[in-house]
Amino acid sequence: MSEPFDGIGELDVLVVGAGFSGIYQLYQFRKLGYSVKIFEAASDLGGVWFNGYPGCRVDSDHPLYQLSLPELWEDFTWKERYPSWRELYDYFQYVDRKLDVKKDVSFNTRVVAAHFDQEIDRWIVTTEDGLIARPRFLVLCVGFASKSYTPAFKGLERFEGICHHTAHWPREDVELTNKRVGVIGTGASGVQIIQEAGPKVAHLTVFQRTPNMTLPMRQKDLDATLQEQQKALYPSLFRRNKQTGSGFSFERYPKPLFSATPEERVLHWEDLWAQGGFHFTVSNFNDYSMNEDANREVYNFWRDKVRKRIHDPRMQELLAPTTPPHPLGAKRCSLEQSYYEVFNQPNVTLVDLNETDISEVTSKGILTKDGIEHELDVLVLATGFDSLTGGLTQIDIRGVDGVSIAEKWANGVYTNLGMTCANFPNMFFIYGVHAPTAFSNGPTCIEIQGDWVVQCIKHMKENGLTAIYPTPEAEAEWRGLVMNTGYRALVNSAKSWYVGANIPGKTIEPLNYTGGVNKYFEIIEGIAERGYEGFQFNPILKKGSQM
Structure with a gap:
């Protein structure tokens, strides 16, 4: 572990978060010789992957x-x-050994x-334990899922068993074997923990x-041998990721669904299904995410495939x-290995909350509105996150007008390029709201945005500029593009975290740029090539504001 950072020095860059994006930023700024540190809330590297619930x-x-x-x-x-969180943990430890990351991280x-602070064009950053840092640039690498959400269940504090949100699973793990386990939620973490726990619990x-x-x-x-042979293609693979809509190396099928014969459709679907993963969604017919009738045909194929694995008609x-x-x-499609087989087990109960909602949490378990008390030893809250915006709004971030980012976004999100905000100079955020985040391969999006931020700051340092901030007009234009592309896509038609609908009181609107990773890359590179069109700069004029 690193020694605690004293927080006194006036850094070039302070990075918040030591996951993929934070480490990538540290690496790039170090190469340029800038003074840079990371503040990380957890006790080790990995960001979201420092946590590891079962499955x-x-x-x-x-x-x-x-x-x-390449050096990694x-x-x-x-x-x-598909590596487990334990293998990701090993990967981050390997990254540290190769890059010596931890020496510049305060855990x-x-x-x-x-x-x-406008007088010196620097951020005054305060930590929970009172450390102060004064970086010229603040790069927030908190990701899109760093603020967990737990609904206001009546009586939750009375539960006498073990209770954890999947985002805060203890490092020592929790024994589930032969226990009565309840899982609230069937999103990604719910699916993973259900298929992991199902075969070994007394009742689920x-x-x-x-x-x-x-x-x-x-x-x-x-x-391992085949993997080594394939590495010759990695440079092409990583470059290809920036050329596709999803940030993966594979792309959408180049035909509308109804232009294909029934035979072509079923053979293409069977091929995607056999490949597994996101091939079925990313490489499906090119109109299925926009055309409701095409989408329904894709759904029918999915439904029939799944039903063959489930015994009970209900x-x-x-x-x-x-x-x-x-x-x-x-809503985000999760990947599974044995999820549906779990529901064939006699020791598994599925409670439909549309029929009978949760009334309250009791000392013994969960009481539903039909009067049934489901007794539990362990309660798992797979209830998700205040995604895309929550990681930033939970911090008291205030720009030149004294308005916090939470106040600015209270009635709708405004950003420029999904990386900057008007009235918040020298602040960048990566892999968050108004970027391709939820619909892209994470590292691809992170590196595209990370490279842009690094080059922007390099441009400023080389040209004697102390502050950068987008104009309100550019911000309004980017919001308009996000809204226009978002409302045309079916992905924003459900009540999901994609649009903020999972958080009570949150404005419901498209929160991701859905025009594709490749188009996003083209747009932001063009902005930089045109001299950072839509941004304003402060030159070195003020006393004490030297770079």
């Missing part, structure tokens, strides 16, 4: 889910097509406030509001309904 693993397949730096991938061998250091009770349209993972162990209807509750892909 937690990546849903982007090898080798796409890693940093593209050349010597690292993955064990599984257990949670940022609680950041206020911009799943509380579901909306079925997850999961996809087959097709998990497998990797051959379970079939609850897990793969005849009529879809929303378009396929309008």
Whole structure:
């Protein structure tokens, strides 16, 4: 572990968060010789991957889910097509050994406030334990899922058993074998923990509001020799990721669904299904995410595939309904290995919260509105996150007008390029709101944005500029583009975290740029090439504001 940072020095750059994006930023700024540190709330590297509930693993397949730096991938061998959180933890320890990351990280250091000082064009950053840093630039790498959400369940504090949100699972793990376990939520973490816990618990009770349209993972162990041979293609693979809409190396099928014959459709779907992972959504017909009729045909194929694995007709209807509750892909499709087989077990109960909602949490378990008390030893809250915006709004970030980012976004999000905000000079955020975040391969999006931020700051340093901020006009234009592309896509038609609908009181609107990673890359590179069009700069004029 690193020694605690004293917080006194006037840094060039302070990075918040030591996951993929934070480490990538540190690496790039170090290469330029800038003074840079990371503040990380957890006790080790990894960001979201420092946490590990049972079954937690990546849903982007090898080798796409890693940093593209040759000095890292050349010597690292993955064990599984979809690595578990434990393998990701090992990866981050390997990254530290190769790059000596931890020497510039202050762990257990949670940022609680950041206020911009116009007199010196620097941020005054305060941590929970009172450290102060004064960086010229503040780069927030907190990701899109760093603020967990737990609904206001009546009586939750009375529960006498073990209770954890999946985002805060203890490092020592929790014994589930032969226990009565309840899981609230069937999103990504819910699916993973259900299929992991199902075979070994005494009884599993799943509380579901909306079925997850999961996809087959097709998990497998990797051959180390073959992996080494494939590395010759990695440079092309990583470059290709920036050229596709999804940030993966594979792309949408180049035909509308109804222009294909029934035979072409079914053969293409069967091929995607056999490949597993996100091939079924990313490489489907090019209009299925925009055309409701095309989407319904894709859903029908999915439904029939899933129902063959479920024995009970009632379970079939609850897990793969005849009529879809929303378009396929309008909520995040999770990857599964044995999810549906769990519901064939006699010791598993599925509670449909649309029929009988949770009334309260008791000392013994959960009481539903039909009067049944489901007794539990362990309660798992797989209830998600205040995604995309929550990681920033939970920090008291205030710009030149004294308005906090939470106040600015209270009635709708305004950013420029999904990386900057008007009235918040020298502040950048990566892999968050108004970027391709939720619909892209994470590391691809992170590196595209990270490179842009690094080059922007390099431009400023080389030209004697102390502050950068987008104009309100540019911000309004970017918001308009996000809204216009978002409302045309079926992905924003469901009540999901994609649009903020999972958080009571949050403005419901598209929160991701849905025009594609490749188009996003083209736009932001063009902005930089045109001299950072839509931005204003402060030159070195003020006393004490030297770079």
